[in-house]
Each structure stands twice: as C-alpha cells, then as structure tokens.
Amino acid sequence: MLVALAAGALAGCADPGATASRHPSASMTVPRPVVFTPTPDPDPQAAPAVTRAQVVARYGHLSPHYWGFGAPGVLRHAPAAGRVIALTFDACGGPGGSGYDQALIDFLRRRQVPATLFLNSRWIDANPAAFHLLAAEPLFEIGNHGTRHRPLSVTGRSAYGIPGTRSAGEVYDEVAGNQAKLTRLLGRPPRFFRSGTAYCDDIAARIVTDMGVRVVTFSVNGDGGATFTPAQVSSPVAAAGAGSLVIGHMNPPEGGTARGIAAAVPILLARGYRFVRLSDQSR
Ligand SMILES: [Zn+2]
Numbered sequence: 001m002l003v004a005l006a007a008g009a010l011a012g013c014a015d016p017g018a019t020a021s022r023h024p025s026a027s028m029t030v031p032r033p034v035v036f037t038p039t040p041d042p043d044p045q046a047a048p049a050v051t052r053a054q055v056v057a058r059y060g061h062l063s064p065h066y067w068g069f070g071a072p073g074v075l076r077h078a079p080a081a082g083r084v085i086a087l088t089f090d091a092c093g094g095p096g097g098s099g100y101d102q103a104l105i106d107f108l109r110r111r112q113v114p115a116t117l118f119l120n121s122r123w124i125d126a127n128p129a130a131f132h133l134l135a136a137e138p139l140f141e142i143g144n145h146g147t148r149h150r151p152l153s154v155t156g157r158s159a160y161g162i163p164g165t166r167s168a169g170e171v172y173d174e175v176a177g178n179q180a181k182l183t184r185l186l187g188r189p190p191r192f193f194r195s196g197t198a199y200c201d202d203i204a205a206r207i208v209t210d211m212g213v214r215v216v217t218f219s220v221n222g223d224g225g226a227t228f229t230p231a232q233v234s235s236p237v238a239a240a241g242a243g244s245l246v247i248g249h250m251n252p253p254e255g256g257t258a259r260g261i262a263a264a265v266p267i268l269l270a271r272g273y274r275f276v277r278l279s280d281q282s283r
Helices: 002-012 052-059 102-111 121-126 128-135 168-186 202-210 230-238 257-270
Strands: 036-038 084-091 115-119 140-144 244-249 274-276 280-282
Touching (some): 084 257, 115 121, 128 140, 140 168, 168 202
Parallel strands (some): 084 115
Antiparallel strands (some): 036 280
C-alpha cells in the first residue's frame, strides 16, 4: 500500500503528456518598452462567489465533453502582451512531493525573475517556514494547486494513474479547501488554480470560474513532471516564445529543473524577453 501511494504521488507530479510550444521564429527586433502592474486584489472580505450547494445544483446534472489541458476558459498563455514569458512552478505535496527545490528559488531570487508558484495544501503543511518566506516576496505570486492534488473531473476520470474528483461537489472541495487555507495565510484569495496533473474537464473549469478563480494549464512543458534532465528542461524553455506559459516543479530538489531553468533564463533575457507573474498586465 505504501509503495502504491508513493508511486501515485510521483505520478501526480508528472505532466508528461503536454506538448511543448516552441516559437523558433522569434525575431531579434528590439522590444517596445512595457511597464507591468499587478491587477488589483479582490476584496478579501467578500463572500465566496458561490457555495457548494449552488455548485451541486448548477452542475451536478451536467456531463463533460472535454478532458485535458485546453478546456474552454482556462489560461494557457501569459496574460500580458508583448515579449513576455510566464514561469510557473508547482509544489505537489504529499508523499514524494513535499520537498523544496531551494536552488531553483535561490536562482529566481538572485536574477530577480518573477514567477507564479502553485502550492498544494499538503506542501504548505510540510513547509511552513518556506511558505511564509515565499508568500512575503513580491517577486512571487502564490496560486492554488489543490487540496488533495486531484485531476479536476466531475466523473472521476484519472490522469497518470491518479484518480480525479468524482462529482461537482468534489471539484468544489478540491479547490475550496486549499483556497480557504491560502486566503487565511495570505490575507487575500489566490486568483489562479492549477489542478493536480493540470487535467481538467469543461464542467470543472466552469465550476472553478464560478468560484471566482481562473484555471491555469500551460503552453510549454518545462520539466515533464520534474522528470527531465537539465538539458531536457533548458531546451524547450529556451525556445519558448512570446506569451508562453511554462510549467515546472519546485518540490523535487533532486530534479533537473533548477539547472535547466538557470541555463534557459539568460538565453531568454538576451533575446529580449521579460518574465511576468500571471497577475501582471501590460499597460
Ligand atoms: Zn502537481
């Protein structure tokens, strides 16, 4: 049983099925100056956009028609305009997923590279000191990576062997549990949610939108669920184009993500790209 749990947790961090979006034709023209400003925070005192009972009543009888990374309404590209790239890193939590890639975070700090960090509830519980440091840094935006790290399904569909949520109510629970924790810890609700494995069906995506949170997937698979070597990481990330949304992982310190990102970021900076958090919008 323990072996099965451990294997499942590792698979839960894997997103190997994604396609890498490459933009090799990126030109070398000088980018126009862009100023980034975060969008205003939602009112932390506001009542939840929707209750569990309302979600069950609205969506409990609906059948999904889509399963994957591209459900209608999900965010797959950096929202800011221009020559920008959004780096995102998941911390999956649970057995095998609650480590902390200090080298990756130190690199981002040293180079002042903004990023959005999707944290699972179990990872936060296992890393309270690291969480508080990350949450206090404006360089990083904190997103919701679920309560139990489940693929987001209303019918129990699985991804990489990880069983998904089984109903509209369980979709609500998977999002709301960690959303409440993060709202309490941050003093404001996270704006973005990425499910465990990043899989989501179209009904689940509508539910999360109703909850006032944006579902995020990705356009560039940066580390293959933290399975890539440094070279396998740097290759697709360095080839990312304008508007790319890169997924990587920050929980396995022994992976190739930190060295791969450290190799790719200078290349992208030299090509005139800038890095944004998901809340950063150009003006
Ligand atoms: Zn994950």
